[in-house]
Amino acid sequence: MHVVRAFLLVALAAAPLAAQQGPNFDTVQVRTVPLADGLYMLMGAGGNIGLSVGSDGAFLVDDQFAPLTPRILAAVAAVTAEPVRFVLNTHWHGDHTGGNENLGKAGALIVAHENVRKRMNPEEFKDVLGRTQQAPPDALPVVTFTDAVTFYWNGEQLRAFHVPPAHTDGDVIIHFVHADVIHMGDVFNNSGYPFVDAPSGGDVDGFVGAADAVLAIARTGTQIVPGHGAVAGPDRLRAYRDMIDTVRTRVRALKNQGKTEDEVVAARPTADLDATYAGGQAERAERFVRAVYQTVDPREDAAIRSLPGRGQVPVHRSR
Numbered sequence: 001m002h003v004v005r006a007f008l009l010v011a012l013a014a015a016p017l018a019a020q021q022g023p024n025f026d027t028v029q030v031r032t033v034p035l036a037d038g039l040y041m042l043m044g045a046g047g048n049i050g051l052s053v054g055s056d057g058a059f060l061v062d063d064q065f066a067p068l069t070p071r072i073l074a075a076v077a078a079v080t081a082e083p084v085r086f087v088l089n090t091h092w093h094g095d096h097t098g099g100n101e102n103l104g105k106a107g108a109l110i111v112a113h114e115n116v117r118k119r120m121n122p123e124e125f126k127d128v129l130g131r132t133q134q135a136p137p138d139a140l141p142v143v144t145f146t147d148a149v150t151f152y153w154n155g156e157q158l159r160a161f162h163v164p165p166a167h168t169d170g171d172v173i174i175h176f177v178h179a180d181v182i183h184m185g186d187v188f189n190n191s192g193y194p195f196v197d198a199p200s201g202g203d204v205d206g207f208v209g210a211a212d213a214v215l216a217i218a219r220t221g222t223q224i225v226p227g228h229g230a231v232a233g234p235d236r237l238r239a240y241r242d243m244i245d246t247v248r249t250r251v252r253a254l255k256n257q258g259k260t261e262d263e264v265v266a267a268r269p270t271a272d273l274d275a276t277y278a279g280g281q282a283e284r285a286e287r288f289v290r291a292v293y294q295t296v297d298p299r300e301d302a303a304i305r306s307l308p309g310r311g312q313v314p315v316h317r318s319r
Contacts, residue, residue: 025067030075033231035223036179038154042075044068046095047227050174050183051076054154057085060108061174061183061225063099072099084108086151088160089141090185090227091168092119092200097139104138111149112141113162115170119200163187163210167194167227169201173214182214183225188237190229193270193277193284194244196291203295204248211241243273248296251289255298265289 023045030044032051042049045068050061058076063069076084087104089097089112097120100110118125120135143149148161157177165171167186174183186195187210196202214224218234225231250269259267270278270285278285 023065025065028068028071030068030071032075032078035181035225035231036176038156039176039179039181040079041225041231042072044071046098047090047093047186048183048225048229050176050181050225051079052154052156052158052176053080053082054156055082056154057082059086059088059151059153059158060084060103061088062090062096062185063087063103064095065098066102069099069102086111086153088112088151088158088172088174089116090172090174090183090187091170092116093168093186093197094133096185096227097135100139100141101136104140104142109143110139110141111143111145111160113170113172114144114146115168115201117141117144119168119170161213163213164206165201165203166196166206166210167200167202168197171206171210173210175217179223180219180221181223181225182218184210184214184227184237186227187211188214188224188226188232188240190226190232190236190240192229192279193288196288196295198291198294202291204244204292205296207244208241208248211237211244215241243277247273247288247292251292252296252298255293255296261290261293264293 025045028045030042033041033043035041038052038054040051042051044064046064047062049064049072052059058080063072084103085108087100087108087110089110104110117140120133121140122134146162148159151158156179159175159177160172162172171185171187173187187207189195194207196204215234215238218224222234223231224233224237247270251264254264254267254269265286270289274285
């Protein structure tokens, strides 16, 4: 339970503002969404979970909040008799890692980008990164990587690759190559504007680069699992990417004019987008604009962003 307390403030910051009274775990139901043979998405409270099942054992991508672990395991047991062998975290926020301690104690190996362990473990890395929350030992990743790692599991090839800082500095995207499913974590929020966690190394430019990397490997029928919201396809991700780029361009122009953060917010650079991405809540739009202002480089322009390699990561096209 102390994992939840440690990470709850960050988790709620990443959630829609309407839900910021705090989740009532007693009423949460975990819903199982089939994606492909042996592959599912679990929806409850917090980040969407990826689930691969087969003879090798269950493999989870993220695990939501600690109080939901019994319901998540019940959902897993409904589709496989095998135990959870691996948990791969897409980033460090508590609505995606809150179940780590329970699952780690139960024997699952927890895997994440090295910055996830650093942010969850300031006792060891106190002088390396900024804001962090100390997680208990069993919640910490026991395997970390820097760029990419591939799992050959349940007859599937799961390739996890790190992207430049976007939502945080530890974001990874998971490509289920044979099933043609991509889990993007909170680099893709299909329920509204993105949350740029600047104190955790987040940067608005990374969202565009990550979307470009996924779109480079996606096909017409590719299913894309967002950190929050419904499963989407490449067209929806492309619209999301273009929205972020549009806001970034507008905010950069205003910043180059010398306008302060408050003045840029008052200019409402997202006004024509709010109906789609803010859900009628002005606070959500303001939070996004402020994050863009704080992380966008006013000196950059389209020509610089188009330089080879800018904001891109290596892609994997094997099928």
